[in-house]
Amino acid sequence: MVHKTVILAGGKGTRLGSISKKIPKPLQLIDGIPILHHQIALLARYGINEIYIIANYLCEQIEDSLQEIKKQKHLKINVHKESKELGTVGGIKEIEHTLTEDFFVLYGDIMLDVDLHRIAAFHSKNNSDATLVVHPTDHPRDSDLLGVDTSNKIIDFYPKHVRDLDAVHPNISNAGMYLFSPKLLPLLTEGVKADFGKDIFPNVIDKLNMYAYNTPEYLKDMGTPDRIEKVRKDFKNGIVQARNLSQKQKAIFIDRDGVINKFVGYISKPTQLVVFDNAIKAIKKINTSNFLAIVITNQPVVARGLCSIEELQEIHHTLEFTLGNAGAKLDAIFFCPHHPDKGFEGENVDYKKDCRCRKPKTGMIEDAVTQFNIDVEESYFIGDTWRDITCGTNANLKTILVGDTQQETNVIPTSKAKNLLEAVQQIIK
Numbered sequence: 001m002v003h004k005t006v007i008l009a010g011g012k013g014t015r016l017g018s019i020s021k022k023i024p025k026p027l028q029l030i031d032g033i034p035i036l037h038h039q040i041a042l043l044a045r046y047g048i049n050e051i052y053i054i055a056n057y058l059c060e061q062i063e064d065s066l067q068e069i070k071k072q073k074h075l076k077i078n079v080h081k082e083s084k085e086l087g088t089v090g091g092i093k094e095i096e097h098t099l100t101e102d103f104f105v106l107y108g109d110i111m112l113d114v115d116l117h118r119i120a121a122f123h124s125k126n127n128s129d130a131t132l133v134v135h136p137t138d139h140p141r142d143s144d145l146l147g148v149d150t151s152n153k154i155i156d157f158y159p160k161h162v163r164d165l166d167a168v169h170p171n172i173s174n175a176g177m178y179l180f181s182p183k184l185l186p187l188l189t190e191g192v193k194a195d196f197g198k199d200i201f202p203n204v205i206d207k208l209n210m211y212a213y214n215t216p217e218y219l220k221d222m223g224t225p226d227r228i229e230k231v232r233k234d235f236k237n238g239i240v241q242a243r244n245l246s247q248k249q250k251a252i253f254i255d256r257d258g259v260i261n262k263f264v265g266y267i268s269k270p271t272q273l274v275v276f277d278n279a280i281k282a283i284k285k286i287n288t289s290n291f292l293a294i295v296i297t298n299q300p301v302v303a304r305g306l307c308s309i310e311e312l313q314e315i316h317h318t319l320e321f322t323l324g325n326a327g328a329k330l331d332a333i334f335f336c337p338h339h340p341d342k343g344f345e346g347e348n349v350d351y352k353k354d355c356r357c358r359k360p361k362t363g364m365i366e367d368a369v370t371q372f373n374i375d376v377e378e379s380y381f382i383g384d385t386w387r388d389i390t391c392g393t394n395a396n397l398k399t400i401l402v403g404d405t406q407q408e409t410n411v412i413p414t415s416k417a418k419n420l421l422e423a424v425q426q427i428i429k
């Protein structure tokens, strides 16, 4: 259990222009309630009872706004005024004596609704010292990105001001929330203005176990007046709350080859990927609905020895980066690298097995259901072969067969469509 959280509420909010001159960003109202108060309510719901708010700009206003909340006996709220403006890091260093166990860090201008228990479980399962909550962006080309291995361990940072903007990286970026072990604290320097993303993380990556927790839940910063308006609308429409993974989610599962990208036989290199235009439109449509977009793909290329797991991951990063630059995002990709038939030249014997994940088996769907708390009855599988339709049917999903497959089969989909876009249009009217 995590009991402590630090909220970084010191920013000046210069991008907000005149609207933040009198009211600091954490006190901007969403549905009549300051963001900071929404954050405290979320934390309290998950049993966090010690909250440290590091403030600077208009600190007195922040303190005044908390008078009522502070009367709640189970909550211990401390406002710490930075001795000077210390960026996002210096303020934490000033209160480090109180941070003796794992603690969340949250930026005061982020509207969020996330399942904190899931983050904490991920953090402890991986024995992580620093877990960064991340999500895909709809503009990866000019975002600060980070690199992960197949177990989501962070292996590199790619800040936009130092990297080649055309180079392909995983489309994941910082969402503004961390879970830290106190092991981080000795690595921070006192009295120095610093920023986690730019100054700290790239320098501690070889000293700490750092993990990326990738989530489709709602976390949005309120950096500009436009974004505040967007968040207000989302909150009103229930989108902020509905994405919390403690609530059942709806998903559209999608096969990869022949549905999202052109079928060209086995794909073992990123350059072989040709993404369909209709697929980009379809995924964008899913992204603006209340469905998750999740790829479920058999990739026996690994078992056949045509590429390694790392190379397959590079192919998927390329797919996500390409989609991301067109404004579309996948919430997850599940793949089966196995194949049951042994005895071929060049094969990778480690992956030659009768696994639980190769479609039409339902192992990948089951993993996704657990990870994202998916309601199968409300979810769909879109694919172009009998394997996809059988897998979807076996997993109790509704199924849509796309393309003009001529295969003789007695497998019957719920419906048919020309391509992914048409299939998605059937689901989301």
Ligand SMILES: [Zn+2]
Pocket: 336, 337, 338, 355, 356, 357, 358
């Ligand atoms: Zn498998």
